[in-house]
Amino acid sequence: MKKTTIALGLSVALAGCSATQEISSTQQIVDSIASSVAVTYTVNQKLEGDASATCKTLEAEWAACQDVTIQLTNSGAAIESADWEIYFHSIRRILEVKSPEFTIEHINGDLHRLTPTAEFNGFAQNAIVDVNFIAEYWSLFETDVMPRYYVTAENAEPKVISNTDTEDMSEIMTPITGENLKRHAGDNNIIMNANTRFESNEATAQLSAASVANKIIPTPVWQDEKVTGFADLSAGISIHAPAMQQSSLDAVTLRFENFGVNVAGSYPINITIAPQQLTEEYAMSGGYTLDVSADSTAVVAFDNAGALYALQSIASLIPSDFAVNKSIPQVSVKDAPNFEYRGMEVDIARNFHSKESLLRLVDQMSAYKMNKFHLHLTDDEGWRLAIPGLPELTDIGGKRCHDLEENTCLLPQLGSGPGSDNRGTGYLTKADYIELVKYAQARNIEVIPEIDMPAHARAGVVAMEARYNKYKDSDLQKAEEYRLADPDDKSVYTTIQFYNDGILNPCMDSTYNFIGKVIEEVQAMHNEAGQPLKTWHMGGDEAKNIHLGNGFEQTGGTTGWKGDKDLTKESMPWAKSPQCVAQVAADDSLETPHDLGPMFVKKVANIIAAAGIEKTQLWQDGLKDVDAKDLPITAVANVWETLYWGGANTSNHMTEKGFEVVQSHPDYLYFDFPYEVNSKERGYYWATRYTDSKKVFKFSPNNLPQNAQTSKDRDGNNFNVKGDTENRGYNGISGQLWSESVRTDAQFEYMVYPRILPLAERAWHKASWELDYVKDREFKGGETTFVDANKQQAEWTQFANIVGQRELAKIDKAGVEYRLPVPGGKIESGKLLTNVAFPGLEVQYSTDAGSTWTTWTKPVSVTSAELRTVSPDGERFSRITEVK
Template identity: 25%
Template sequence: MTMKRVIHLCLLMAAAGLWSCTTQQPVAPKGSVSIIPMPASVSETADSFLLDKQTVIVANNESDKKTAALFNAWLKELTGYELAVKEQGDKNAILLQTGNDTTNAEGYTLTADHNHITIKGNSGAGTFYGVQTLIQLLPVEKARAMFIPGVNITDAPRFAYRGLHLDVGRHFFSVDFIKKYIDLMAMHKMNTFHWHLTEDQGWRIEIKKYPRLQEVASKRKETMAGRYADNKYDGKPYGGFYTQEQVKEVVQYAADHFITVIPEIEMPGHSLAALTAYPNLGCTGGPYEVGTRWGVYDDVYCAGNDSVYLFLQDVLDEVMALFPSKYIHIGGDESPKVRWEKCPKCQARMKQEGLKDEHALQSYFIQRMEKYLNSKGRQIIGWDEILEGGLAPNATVMSWRGIEGGIAAAKQKHDVIMTPGEFCYFDHYQSKGSNEPLAIGGFLPVSQVYSYEPIPAELSSDEAKYIKGAQANVWTEYINNTNYLEYMVYPRAAALSEVLWSPKDKRNYDSFVDHLKVHVKRLDLKKVNYAKHVFEVTGKVTDNGKGGVAVVLNSKLDGGKIFFTTDSTAPTPQATPYTAPVQITRSGTLRAQVFLDGKPFGNEYDQTFLFHKGLAKKVSMASAADAAHRPASDFTLVNGVEGNAAYNDNEWFGFKGTDMEAIVELDSVQDIHLVGINTINVKGDWIYPPKQVVFSVSDDGKSYKEVYKQNTFAQQGINKVRGHLQAVRGRFVKVQMQNFGKIPAGAAGAGNGAWLFADEFIIN
């Protein structure tokens, strides 16, 4: 850099009030780059580019000019001005250059030095993503001029499909908000918006040939209020739908941000709203009512009625005219068979087609619709239930019930989008705080999202090629406004974006959190109501190796100091400062809080412990819990923490349709006065109490004697099973819990295996 350039920069910065002319050469410091998702390769240089009002953007095609306009919209928020867009320029310029590299169309390079910034995209998408990275190189503070650090970046995504879903059937969101949702996706280099447009509780897209879908199916008389189990309703009519012109507007807006919109038209289940409008499409003929409660309804499209297929073909014709996407999502999930089992038309169709059961009938339904879409040059995506009864030939599977469906589909050489609830369901709780807004259940903190690896270890390298990417799902049963929606999605979507874009071997959660400290200021500029749990105090219960447990406290808040108490009193800066893991030596409550400048930040950590003989002892389980509700280790069963009623604390072991058995080994043969375990009864969420619980005791771990049995349980909430014993001695204690089995007809989830939940195996 010449001395003239140094003087020029110094004077400019001084005029802007950003620099003193007595200061050394103004260069952005190394380590100032903070980009989410992290690029594949970044190297910083001892150089910088001064962006000011005289800087120009050089763009030579319409796509790059649109991208330049999007950059200017962001810049204007920071500086108050936009840069001129020209077709020529060199110095003091941002050069957008789009090539035609087919190796990875979304890849780009970005270099910044004192003369110019050059972004070379392999395609228009690559250039766009390069500009998104450039935006994150800008300071987050408002100024008239700003330095951009010298960098050399080479970048391309790891996965081709990087998705975010939104359910607008349960709750409806405006076009303006959908555009903001797309803006935020683009900021994080997500490229697929899965728009869930039809549901039992509302049909949200205009279909001109069937006006009753707008007039009837888009409205419900009221909405469930509170938890499903409460069975309360608000008494307020609710509705909304998108006109075809609005849909076109959204699709074009997304395309300008290099995002593909995949529409979902649910079939054969989740179709109650459509049946209400056109009752002849159901097995019973109605009457039907648009759903007012959450859960799964028995009424679905009649698979034996040819009018259903003609109706859906007509609907899909109008949908395909609006959405140019290669894929159309046809749902296929949670479709009860109880109506089909009794429907003469469905049974006749099964006999006519030689179908062995109703699962095969669903496969027939899906394959018939797939053939129609294939004839129009489109392909289908469906939830992993479309595997049941035989997979449609060209279908892509979206694996949501854990990873097993994805594994099965990949082994059959079908493309897969991974979206398991354990890592990708953003309607789950993200904090254990008592003041969290109501959510569907589960526990999914940002750290767990970030830990996700989309390619299952069970797949070979050839099979792994069928994993095209992953997607977060946002179901809106309890999410009824935009502030709540943003709170549930961010920063979890930022974490997933890095999982899907950045190289696996370069991902590091601590680095991500450091970058997030800067990144949330960008979310502030976009007025996003993001959750701040990442920076609160957290606690991890661990085995202390001495026959007990300890709690490791942590906070990612810069400058924060943690104080704690063990006597249930509220922590203050006068309480015990945290310096080492807190040893739990008796029953009681540990409370901890991070303080910044003497003031509490975010939610407090609050955990009650139950001290007992089985605490931290060796535990073994006969079979693993379901991946959707599986704590980090079996140690959780004897860690002194009882799972909460909302089951959002990652303490509960969940078994879907299967039994539970566990054995705890004490240090020696000794007196046992009490055995216990907790379970849950929340039938609205498909969680049932066991048929029975049996405890047995053994001296040698081979020969067991039954000591307590229970087979009656409370109707609702947590059931604390406790067996008080007399004159019992032993070293090994076994618990066996028998699953309820199939959920009965008429109940939520009818026909599915019931969930059995268990936590804290207590021995005294």
């Protein structure tokens, strides 16, 4: 802090009444900046080609960086003081400040501090002050910039700068245009606008309502296409299911009621649970047969799950206009799941999502026959589950605020700003979690809790350090019981999200005391909820120093495309922990600090097994140096390597080692990535520039190499894959929603829905165009034609029409704020043409800048127009796009 601020602090201590005046003056400075100074963030250019030499010198990973300016515009009275600091969130490392009036200091994670230097001359009235700097990598989407810049000063309350207190990043960021929309010269992704979107949608024709009325999603294994006619439900339904669990029956009954179906009516639905009556291919958990006739419906189910899914299939047949057309098609179906594990992972740690949004998700997962809810409860930025006996985990680890010492909360991160009145703060109470597990159990969904460790553990580390400080003077044994950090650890590392202290120590007994305590308490919650804890996800990913990766070389190296870095100053996590150094020296099975990761996994697996839990689950890199035979428990790997970087074979390699595999590849299954290549979309994009619903639908989880023929890599280029080992089969598939840029419930639902529908389709149903895996067969993007592209498109067209004409209307009724696809459009011979990714949705156009909107039904004469899509209930609209 500057001398003037120190002097201010002394005056407060010595001056009585005048001190109050000085403090007020300092607060006035903060208030004035917060209310009068606006922030504008501009990406000037990405530095590549000859300019990348700058990036290399500045230690940018892969020598990739960008030139950026933050403009500070003062619309109020002149502000002469330099006694203030602005804190802001940047997901890109800031490498060099080029404006001499300021310094930018990295605090931890994404939090940075902007401070004026002696050369700063204040904010003149109506003046614009530039802060120019070089940041790592690139910024291609508006959500690369985080909101809630805030200003503070000594003895002043921090205040958010007014124009940054928003979730509309266009209010902060200058539009990204031209070459800045591409990663580099070799980026061949198609930027989506009305015209390119129209071209993309053209192959998906609108089908007649009658042609899709009898189609169920997810698609059944077998359906008799000769069955025709309708069953009249105008008198309501009466479900007879004496062997079905009442909680499951109640859950699906509520869904029927939500669609306007009278569940105390007369049309009989008779459900029998009789596995012996099913043939072999359907005799598995979730299997069933369904016969809907004019007089009644008969279901034979393998188990309670099958009975539930049969009822959900009936619900799938209910038309969107059921209030008018109270009938469903007659069908004959035989069905069973393709995968045992049909999952969705949700990160509520980076930003918290409400219990209500999670319950809505469980409802929709059940509606589409998904059965694994993987809940990412902890990470560096938050601990989101109350653990009895360890209140610090949520009192401190579940809260973010401007406390740089972190005595009362975690540092602000990811756009949360200085306050605690947003989704940066929050957690599930014990009662909340039990309610959620009960709710899921009734809908045949297993809740899989994830407590991420040893990396991504900073919230727990900081919270347990606060606990240590609370008890160290009164009860040292209690203070040290659950401590997670070696206070003498001098290791120098940076984690993937730029922390230097977020990895718990695997060489301390207290670490395993803590893990055992948390497992015990969560297991007790599951028992109370009536769903014994079957799977414990320990995370296991990214316990590394990013500066020791392939993107850097020792300073003075000759590689032009890697960043210079003094690697002699870097270390692996724990390498300089006295406790770990001693453990490596004393244990003959450990040669280097690298061996501590596998050791940790084995120790935690033993704790899990001793608790009587059936399985442990990890991200695949946590199992990289472990074999299944080394563990006392079944281990499941979430394989999250991109296909074009080798992930197509990684899944098989993990099965070779004896692990069950859940396909979780980010280039197809990460729902925190943008829907399309357009800077207005939300999300990270390190693995792919976009994942829309069609891309999820086209994903082949059973035969990963074939995806090379039907999709592109992250730069929009072809890639090749050859299967290099045998395929032993996979346990399942999972979608993932990480929450770094997903702060609100509305954003959460926008990102998950409707992509979760094609995810459910691929989890439940093996498509006709999915080829059997053949070792050594190579798929070459742009060359091989093994996959029947016409059949794939035809099945997508049918699926998209079901979603557009029927399913989105049902999701409307559930109160879910799903993403409406932005329409395509073009003007041809002076006539406006439009289309949409889900045919059946209404498209509106405006020729007067949005003052009036008209439903598009046929070509109409315009010179230019704005377009938007309308939800079936008429309550919501897509992002507006312009067509010229």
